[in-house]
Amino acid sequence: MERYNELRQGETGAWVSIIAYVILSAVKLIIGYVFHSEALSADGLNNTTDIIASLAVLIGLRISQKPPDEDHPYGHFRAENIASLVASFIMMLVGLQVLLSAGQSLFSSEHQTPDLIAAWTAAGSAVVMYGVYIYNRNLSKRINSQALHAAAADNKSDAYVSIGTFVGIMASQFQLAWIDTLAAFVIGLIICKTAWEIFRDASHSLTDGFHIKDMSKYKETIEATPGVGDLKDIKARYLGSTVHVDVVVEVEPNLNIAESHDIADEIERRMKQEHDILHSHVHMEPASKSKEEKKSFPS
CATH class of the missing domain: 3.30.70.1350 (Cation efflux protein, cytoplasmic domain)
Structure with missing residues (x-):
């Protein structure tokens, strides 16, 4: 019963992530499009996948709370691992798409310098996401949830991505508009790296690996x-x-x-x-x- 109560507490962390990602992705995609920032648009697209990943974590936590039954005598706890696995696949697909788009833009002769409002949007997003990371990290430790720990790792990665976006946009102001596109490419790499780490840990658990x-x-x-x-x-x-x-x-x-x-x-x-x-x-x-x-x- 204690474990089921902990899993219910974990849902709060998933909801915090979902709400933050919904707001931030909408703001970034709109501002990135209007003010010509590929890095901010890539960051916003990353956050849209995070919504799906956080929903997968939420569903996994819900399923994990189901008591043992005839088909699952040990309970449904591995739904957490499967949720993490699904989240990693989604993140990897988007990361590869961001890499492809940014790679094509790098070899383009046309680069638009983004407005500074895009940079400050990225900076504000980094502060928000780091706060969400701290909350979910502490909660995942308290309730010992692998799925929520993966969500927290994603939150931290997103905070760093937004910092990189801010730096890239600021650098592009010095007649180096291509740096914004380069920042988008780096963001794609970070997304793929985070997806791989989540996949590695989830698959290790699902195959009965142990440290x-x-x-x-x-x-x-x-x-x-x-x-x-x-x-x-x-x-x-x-x-x-x-x-x-x-x-x-x-x-x-x-x-x-x-x-x-x-x-x-x-x-x-x-x-x-x-x-x-x-x-x-x-x-x-x-x-x-x-x-x-x-x-x-x-x-």
């Missing part, structure tokens, strides 16, 4: 649990932003079921307390040798 450094922390916690002989095996995977851990440990063979069960409960308690892992499956096996025997007679 080794996190696994090492789990091993230390389990091995330090009283009653654990040897840690024979440990596996972990992401279900959305939640972690499921499967553990096989050896315990003294003379323990009864209740005593072994107490050790398993203690492992689960420590994993939750120290690593915020709500789902640990612990399998107990009788040790072939006690710890003292293994120290005295190393194999």
Whole structure:
């Protein structure tokens, strides 16, 4: 129930992004067109894709809140990862389109110098998007949401893109109108880079990839649990932003079921307390040798 409440809180961050992107994309596209700034138009087009990406995150968070059912006994948490994946595809398509358009314009002989109002529009957008990034970053950490973390990364990228747009437009005022087009090309590269990073993280989770450094922390916690002989095996995977851990440990063979069960409960308690892992499956096996025997007679 706690996890579902956290996912509902994550919807607020998605809505903040959507509202900001709707307003900023409309303003940038209009001003970019009227005042002849390709960089600002590219930035505005980038924000229109961010609307779709944020909607995908919102839908993913909504689906993730559905309780387990007959077809999904582990719940629907991976909808978060799929939402991030969809968002990355959309962003990559637009990034490539911006690159193509800017690349063609770079080799054109006609370049119009954009008005300074386009530069100040980009500067204001950077301030707004950085504020949205701070909000979503803090919220994603608090509720441990991978989808919202991806949205926050996109927010930060957009803030940097707007700063680049501002610099490009200002530079174009010095009889270097082509710099505005070059800024649009760089923006396209940033969009593609952000899309790739989101795709990489989402696909890693969906294919049951797991970071080794996190696994090492789990091993230390389990091995330090009283009653654990040897840690024979440990596996972990992401279900959305939640972690499921499967553990096989050896315990003294003379323990009864209740005593072994107490050790398993203690492992689960420590994993939750120290690593915020709500789902640990612990399998107990009788040790072939006690710890003292293994120290005295190393194999």
